């Protein structure tokens with residue numbers, strides 16, 4: 001596991017963009033497949049992507065994306081839906097082909113069939129080259145809440161009270177407005193990606209980061225599953241790294 005400790009979230013975004021850009025350039029495949037996250041954490045990365053794309057340094061025309069998750073019951077036009085978030089914060093500002101962007105369908109009639117199809121779509125393009133992750137304060141990745149099977153694939157999950165409270169800030173702090181279910185790639189889907197980068201900033205993530213990196217591999221801290229991944233990198237700010245005990249990390 002590679003752990004890079006940076007001073008602030010801007011540097012976190014830049015260092016992560018460097019990692020992904022280098023991998024994109026090294027690949028000789030026709031398409032490059034990115035797994036993407038929403039939330040506050042990846043925003044500095046997406047700002048870097050947009051800037052580099054506009055500067056002609058990073059081409060998204062052959063990039064295919066798959067988002068980790070989506071709330072069940074929110075249409076793509078809902079400002080808090082993850083499709084809306086991705087369009088607003090990344091896709092609309094780059095030369096990516098909108099047809100190549102995939103976010104789970106929170107309005108699917110048959111959620112189970114949709115989840116199976118999502119896995120097939122990822123497999124059909126050859127799998128995810130680089131998966132971008134944030135981490136919940138309870139150690140979740142995607143919406144794989146504590147207790148999620150470490151081998152799970154895309155499926156519907158009930159959100160925990162902690163996660164709904166964490167996310168209430170996006171719904172006028174009204175917990176009743178926060179959806180109760182989400183479709184999420186599984187821990188197993190994430191493990192199948194060729195490379196994974198987990199970003200975290202802020203002291204409120206410090207315990208989850210320490211549990212994930214230095215604790216046991218356990219379904220109670222889903223991010224700990226990354227200890228089993230061959231090419232997993234953490235890019236975290238000093239405050240998010242403040243509960244780590246080993247002294248062997250890069251900066």
Ligand code: F6R
Nearest residue numbers: 037038039040041134135136142
């Ligand atoms: C969202 C996702 C979640 C978030 C996590 C952290 O697509 O996968 O696991 O990464 O909840 O959220 P923020 O970044 O808002 O702290």
